Amino acid sequence: MKPIHHAAQQGFTQAAELYQQVRPDYPQDIVNWLKRELRLDQSSRVVDLGAGTGKFIPYLKQITSDIIAVEPVQAMREQLSKVHPDVKTLAAYSSEIPLAPQSVDAVICAQSFHWFSNIETLNEIHQILKKEGHLGLVWNQRDIEINWVKALANILEPLEQDTPRYHSGDWKKVFEHQFLFRLESVNVFSQTQKGSVEQVVSKRLLSTSFVAALPEDQQYELKQQFEQVVFELTGKQPQDEIEFPYITYAYHFKKI
Numbered sequence: 001m002k003p004i005h006h007a008a009q010q011g012f013t014q015a016a017e018l019y020q021q022v023r024p025d026y027p028q029d030i031v032n033w034l035k036r037e038l039r040l041d042q043s044s045r046v047v048d049l050g051a052g053t054g055k056f057i058p059y060l061k062q063i064t065s066d067i068i069a070v071e072p073v074q075a076m077r078e079q080l081s082k083v084h085p086d087v088k089t090l091a092a093y094s095s096e097i098p099l100a101p102q103s104v105d106a107v108i109c110a111q112s113f114h115w116f117s118n119i120e121t122l123n124e125i126h127q128i129l130k131k132e133g134h135l136g137l138v139w140n141q142r143d144i145e146i147n148w149v150k151a152l153a154n155i156l157e158p159l160e161q162d163t164p165r166y167h168s169g170d171w172k173k174v175f176e177h178q179f180l181f182r183l184e185s186v187n188v189f190s191q192t193q194k195g196s197v198e199q200v201v202s203k204r205l206l207s208t209s210f211v212a213a214l215p216e217d218q219q220y221e222l223k224q225q226f227e228q229v230v231f232e233l234t235g236k237q238p239q240d241e242i243e244f245p246y247i248t249y250a251y252h253f254k255k256i
Contacts, residue, residue, distance in 0.1 A: 004072055004073065004093075004115075023053075023055055023111075023140075023204065023207060024140050024191070024193040024200075024204070024244070024246055025055065025058075025191075025193070026055075026059055026110070026138065026140065026191075026248060027189040027190070027191040027248050029189045030059050030138065030189065030248065030250065031059050031062050031063065033136075033187055033189075033250050033252075034059065034060070034063055034106075034136070035063060037134075037136075037184065037185055037187070037250075037252040038106050038108075038134040038136050038252060039105075039134065040060075040063045040064060040105065040106055040134075041063065041064070042063065042064050042065075043064070043066075044063065044064045044066065044105040044106060045064070045066040045068070045103065045104050045105050046060055046063075046064060046066065046067050046068070046104065046105060046106045046107070046108060047067075047068045047069075047070055047097070047099070047104050047106070047107045047108070047128065048060060048067060048068070048069045048070065048108050048110065049070045049094055049097070049107050049108065049109045049112065049113075049125070050070070050071065050094065050109055050110075050111075050112025050113070050115060050116065051069035051070060051071045051076075051080060051089075051110075051112075052071060052073075052076045052080070052110075052111065052112065053076050053079035053080050053083070054069060054079070054080035054083050054084045054087065055110065055111070056108060056110035056111075056138070057069065057080070057083075057084050057087060060108065061084075065086075067087050067088070068087075068088045068089075068090060068099070068104075069084070069087050069088065069089045069090070070090045070092050070094070070097055071089065071090075071091070072091060072092065072093050074091070077089055077091060093116075094115075094116035094120075094121040094124065094125075095116070095118070095120035095121050095123075095124050096124065097124050097125075097128055099128045100128070101127050101128060102127075102128070102129065102130045102131065102133075103128055103130070104128045104129055104130065104133065105129075105130055105133060105134065106129070106133060106134040106135070106136060107125045107128070107129060107133070107134075107135050107136070108136045108137075108138065109135075109136070109137050109138070110138040110139075111138065111139055111140060113137045113171055114139075114164040114165060114166050114168075114170070114171040115164055117164070117170070117171035117172075117173070117174045118174060119174055119178065121174075122174055122175075122178060122180050122181065123180065125180075126180040126181070126255055129255045130255075131255070132254070132255065133255040134252065134253070134254055134255070135181055135252075135253040135254070135255070136250065136251070136252055136253075137250070137251040137253070138248065138249070138250050138251075139166045139248070139249050140191075140246045140247075141166060141167065141246065141247050141248070141249065142244070142245070142246060142247075143190070143245035143246060143247050146245055147233055148229060148230055148233035148234055149244070149245065151229045151233060152201070152205065152226055152229055152230075155222070155225055155226065155229070156205065156208065156211070159210055159211065159214075161210065163209060163210040166249075175253075179256055180255070180256060181253040181254065181255060181256060182253065182254055182256055183252070183253055184252040184253060184254050185251075185252045186249065186250070186251050186252075187249075187252075188247060188248070188249055188250075189247070189248040189250070190245070190246065190247050190248070191245075191246050191248060192243040192245050192246065193243070193244045193246060194241060194242070194243050194244075195241065195242070195244075196238065196239050196240065196241060196242070197227060197230050197236050197237065197238045197239070197240055197241075197242050198227070198238040198239065200242060200244045201226055201227070201230055201242065201244060202223045202226040202227050202230075202238065203223075204244070205222070205226055206219055206222070206223060230242070
């Protein structure tokens with residue numbers, strides 16, 4: 001078993017409540033994707049792996065009530081249970097999921113797979129999935145084609161260090177030279193998160209794992225920096241409303 005990356009353990013423990021409050025939702029189109037691509041319906045049993053505070057659960061609930069959330073960080077599970085007390089939650093690692101073999105129709109990793117993209121995890125997912133089972137990987141990514149969003153990304157980049165990230169593409173390596181899953185399709189959606197600059201920009205960025213793990217004074221300095229960048233490039237103050245653009249990537253893999 002691989003331990004949780006220190007940025008995830010520390011950052012998500014300290015910022016679990018903030019994460020639940022400020023992280024963007026997913027586009028409503030993702031529900032149609034779950035039904036069409038992953039063939040989910042009301043009889044489906046689904047595992048939300050690396051479920052965090054449960055941000056993806058509302059989309060699964062629109063299809064099925066048989067949802068199992070798997071999340072190793074206690075503070076994240078506590079937030080999830082507050083919002084979704086009806087969802088079964090397991091304190092487990094991605095490589096040690098305490099479920100029977102071939103007992104699940106689909107495993108969804110929303111904003112999480114880059115943390116545990118190893119062959120042990122793939123083996124475990126393959127084992128708990130039914131014969132024709134599905135694996136869905138979903139990520140919301142900030143749209144860096146927009147100048148002020150790119151400027152914010154440039155501030156964050158040197159702070160990442162060895163933190164696993166979607167945009168590094170390293171998570172894809174586990175799918176090379178394996179015979180457990182085949183990629184069926186990739187879908188791309190766009191959406192915006194509306195709110196004050198402070199809520200959807202600066203506080204949202206403070207909920208990023210490796211930022212949330214920093215000392216408070218450093219976080220405060222970064223918050224000022226984020227808000228200054230937004231003001232310089234959009235003219236908007238921290239309390240002004242803004243639309244933060246996101247691109248959502250949805251990967252569908254099928255069990256071989």
